Amino acid sequence: MRVAINALLLSGRFSGVEKAIHALLRHIGEGSGDEFVALVGSDFDERLLNGARVGIERLPVSNRSRLLRIVYEERFLRRRLKGFDLFHAAGYVAPKRLPCPLVLSIYDLVALTHPELAKRSNAWHYRWRLPRSARAAARVIVPLDCVARQVAERLGVERERVRVVPLGVDAHLKPPSLDDRARVRARHHLARPYILFVGNIEPKKNLPTLLRAFAALKRDGQPHELVIAGKRGWKCRDVFALPAELGIEDSVRFLGYVEEEDLAGLYGGAELFAFPSLVEGFGLPPIEAMACGTPVVTSDTEVLVESTGDAAEHVPALDPEALADAMRRILGDAALRERLRAAGLARAAQFTWPRAAEATRAVYRDALTA
DSSP: OHHHHEOOTSSSOOTHHHHHHHHHHHHTTOOOEEEEEEEETTTTGGGGGGTTEEEEESSSSOTTTTHHHHHHHHHHHHGGGGTEEEEEESSSSOSSSOOOOOOOEEOHHHHHHGGGOOOOOHHHHHHHHHHHHHHOOOOEEEEHHHHHHHHHHHHHOOOGGGOOOOOOTTTTOOOOOOHHHHHHHHHHHSOOOEEESSSSSSSOOOHHHHHHHHHHHHHHHHEEEEEEOOOOOOHHHHHHHHHHHHTGGGGGGEEEEHHHHHHHHHHHHHHHHOOSSSSOOSOHHHHHHHHTOEEEEOOOHHHHHHHHGGSSSEEOOTTTHHHHHHHHHHHOOOOHHHHHHHHHHHHHHHHHHHHHHHHEEEHHHHHHHH
């Protein structure tokens, strides 16, 4: 089996879908005699795949230009697929008239179901290409059962063509040592106990609700800081202005993007991880926090309830008082924190990238016999 995997989305610092594609490439060839080739942009850093059992084929388009990438994918990519048995479009969409069977990864349908939470260009792009790509796929990979139902109902894809392959947690994300915690605290100047959020700063992450809930905790006299780690997304100006409006600017830290080497220490050093997102496809940060031994509270959206199970506290997404109450309970109850910590470690252990890669290879074989 010779498989081409579209990795043109990989550029810069990874989060979300890019992180999932990168992890798949690092593990897809493990224990397999098949050939896997990553199709990457002209300026892709090959060191990112050092040690991976995957070939690299550079395409004549920059992986940093979204418009050029879309044009290249739609008009020219199919020409590079001759000689492959299968094409895995790992980022939502695929070109038309492929010379081999297609496996398509869809992580969420946010651009279709919640266009107000997506960039206008993304909403338009996915409305145009995603349904067509899904209907053309021999198999569609999604991360959770609830996303599988959405794909079947919204895109008209037969449920038997959809396969659920949960995402994974990197092996280095585990309870950090005291030295690792101290190193990360020193690097990011974290002197006080803190509540943590990790994710891109964008509307769907619902950070205004978290900031208002945190302001309620500060009115109670809690000593904690709120640490927000993640790249600036879009429509985020109000998020950066809100702490001053709420009078908590001295207790809110925006760290920006945190490098992978610091994540375990950052997660593991937090007393609580809070993730009140409005919509997700899987919700990887809460699972990563669990893997590092940190209690988690998330919103009660269908996706996050399915991915975190009973290992997290769940509250209504747009209710800052409910979120504040949950955070108070967890911070004030050592037994509850320990129960969530133990349940979280067990939950996170279910999600590994080698397991995801093995399941993905099974989908490839299934697609070739469809």
